[in-house]
Amino acid sequence: xxxxxxxxxxxxxxxxxxxxxxxxxxxxxxxxxxxxxxxxxxxxxxxxxxxxxxxxxxxxxxxxxxxxxxxxxxxxxxxxxxxxxxxxxxxxxxxxxxxxxxxxxxxxxxxxxxxxxxxxxxxxxxxxxxxxxxxxxxxxxxxxxxxxxxxxxxxxxxxxxxxxxxxxxxxxxxxxxxxxxxxxxxxxxxxxxxxxxxxxxxxxxxxxxxxxxxxxxxxxxx
Numbered sequence: 001x002x003x004x005x006x007x008x009x010x011x012x013x014x015x016x017x018x019x020x021x022x023x024x025x026x027x028x029x030x031x032x033x034x035x036x037x038x039x040x041x042x043x044x045x046x047x048x049x050x051x052x053x054x055x056x057x058x059x060x061x062x063x064x065x066x067x068x069x070x071x072x073x074x075x076x077x078x079x080x081x082x083x084x085x086x087x088x089x090x091x092x093x094x095x096x097x098x099x100x101x102x103x104x105x106x107x108x109x110x111x112x113x114x115x116x117x118x119x120x121x122x123x124x125x126x127x128x129x130x131x132x133x134x135x136x137x138x139x140x141x142x143x144x145x146x147x148x149x150x151x152x153x154x155x156x157x158x159x160x161x162x163x164x165x166x167x168x169x170x171x172x173x174x175x176x177x178x179x180x181x182x183x184x185x186x187x188x189x190x191x192x193x194x195x196x197x198x199x200x201x202x203x204x205x206x207x208x209x210x211x212x213x214x215x216x217x218x219x220x221x222x
Contacts, residue, residue, distance in 0.1 A: 007185070009160055010101060010218075011151065013170035014112040014119050014137075015050050016192030018094055019126065024080065024087030025050050032075035038062065050193045051172035053113045053138070053145040070142070085118060090126045091191065093211040098131045100215060109134040111154045111168065111178075113145055134158050147178025155182065167205070169214070176202035189214060 015021045026043040033040055040046060049057045054076060058069040101108060109132055112119050116137035123129035136154035138145045144153060151168060160166060168179035171192025176199070179186035188204035190196055191211060199207055208214045 007106070007165060007167045009107045009109065009158070009166040011109050011111040011154060011166065011168045011184075012132075013051075013147075013168075013172070013175045014110055014114055014122065016171035016194070017091075017169060017175075017189055018110070018128065019088050019090050019122060021050060021088045021122075022047060022193075024084035027087060028076045028080040028084040031079040032058075032072045033062070035075045036062075036064075036068070036072065047193060051113075052174055055142060055145065073142070080118070085121060086125060088122060088125075090128065091211055093215070095128065095131075097211055097215040097218075098128070101218060102131060104218075107158075108132050109154050109158060110136065111147070111150045112137045113147055113150060113174070114138065115140050147174045148181035151178050151182045151184070155184075173198050173202035176204045179204075187214065187217065 012018055015025065026046040026049065029046045029049045030040055030043060048061060055069045055073050058064045058072045064072060098108060110119060110123065114137050116135060117140060119137045120129060120135050123132065123135060129135065134154060134157060136150055136157065138150065144150060155166065163183045166184040168175055168184055168186045169189060170176065170186065171189045172194040176186045176188055185205040188199040188202065188207045190199060190207065190209050206217060208217055
C-alpha cells in the first residue's frame with residue numbers, strides 16, 4: 001500500500017515508541033511502592049508500568065484502592081519530576097525518521113497517557129518537541145488518561161475530521177485499542193514494551209519490528 005496517498009497525520013505514543021523511559025519510570029514506581037512498605041529491588045519487574053495509565057497500573061498490579069492509587073501517583077511524581085524525567089533516552093533512528101516524515105509534508109503529533117506537562121519537558125530535553133505540531137496527554141489531576149480520550153482530544157484540538165487520513169503509532173495494546181475506539185488506523189511497534197502476543201491480540205492495522213522497519217513502512221512518503 002502506498003501510505004503517502006492515505007495518511008497525512010501521524011500520531012505517536014511517547015513511552016516505548018519515541019523514547020525508552022525504562023529506568024526513569026521503573027525507578028519512580030519503585031520509589032512510590034516503598035512509601036507503602038512494598039520493596040521491589042528488581043526494576044525489570046516494574047516494566048509492566050510502562051505504557052498503561054499509571055493509576056490503573058497501581059490498582060491492577062498491586063490491588064491499590066482508588067485513594068491508595070492516587071497517593072501512589074503523587075509519590076511517583078515526587079521522584080519522576082526531579083530525576084526520573086531525565087532517566088530516559090530517545091530510541092536510535094527516531095529523530096531521522098521524524099525528519100523524513102516532516103520532509104514528506106506529514107503533520108506529526110504526540111498522543112500519550114503521560115501528563116502533557118511531563119511529555120513536553122521530555123520532548124524538549126531530547127530536542128524533539130519542535131518536530132510535533134501538537135502534544136496531547138493526560139491532565140495532572142488524573143483526567144483524560146485513557147488513550148481513546150487522548151486521541152480524541154488531539155484530533156479535536158488539531159481540527160482533524162477526516163479520520164481516514166490519520167494513523168496512530170504505539171507499542172502497547174492501549175495505543176491500538178484507543179485508535180480503534182476513535183476510528184483511526186494504527187501501527188503496532190515491537191521494539192517497545194508490548195509483547196508480540198499482546199500486539200497480535202490487539203490487531204493493529206500494521207505491525208513493525210524496529211524503528212527502521214517503521215520508516216520503511218512510510219517509505220512511499222514523498
